[in-house]
Amino acid sequence: MRMERSLPTRDLTARIDRKEHIGADGDRLVVLDGLELRLAPGTFTCLIGPSGCGKTTTLRILMGLDDEFDGELDPALREARIATVFQEPRLLPWRTVAQNVLLALPRPDLPRVEAALASVGLEGMADRYPAQLSLGQARRVALARAFATEPEVLFLDEPFVSLDEASAGRLRDLLIALWQRRPMKVLMVTHNLREAVRLADRIVFLTERPARVAGVAEVELPRDGRDPEAVSRFAAELARRFPGLAVA
């Protein structure tokens, strides 16, 4: 029998004192300035803020993809097993669905791949190639791949944009169901305040660029009470509390 790896029980912290990008004209663009984040065990956090304020830049630093910044990441974050889900499903086109999931695992484990695909409703699709999938199906594979690695921290960057509302809604339900089975720390970037309210325990609002944390809201709605009306009401309240930083 396969043993599940246990999840760490302490917070992870990150402090980004300053992050600059160099623009095409060679000018320095200060993107992040004094941004501090804390990821708590078993907590689903959404990061939201105005367009271009630095959300993806923040995520890339936390993922370890960009280390050119002033500040400090929790050493435990560098050592943690992390999984990432991007806007683009990022599947290798010349590999089958099953091979794409298999490649993410530390060792070959076909039963785990099959279980992961079944968990996202893709039984029977293991031998298809990415070009034979709809965008929604490809995103399911990306979720299956991320969860199959049993990460300690899961980062998502707008994983449901460009889908119709019904498909996005089904994928949100799926994401929450997968996460509730094994609630790791999650940090998800989204533009969509209603999506954040639907999914998150906690929403971190960023200021305009250069971004820092404008405020943190706990989503105090019970998970089984997040129907569209309750979500809209809560989102409207937050939009009033953080004017200009998110639209309900």
Ligand SMILES: Nc1ncnc2c1ncn2[C@@H]1O[C@H](COP(=O)(O)OP(=O)(O)OP(=O)(O)O)[C@@H](O)[C@H]1O
């Ligand atoms: N590699 C780069 N080189 C130069 N400038 C960059 C680079 N990456 C991002 N930028 C700029 O930094 C700023 C922040 O970009 P970032 O993608 O982090 O914002 P965002 O909040 O995720 O944006 P959006 O809301 O549009 O998704 C933007 O002005 C962007 O043009």
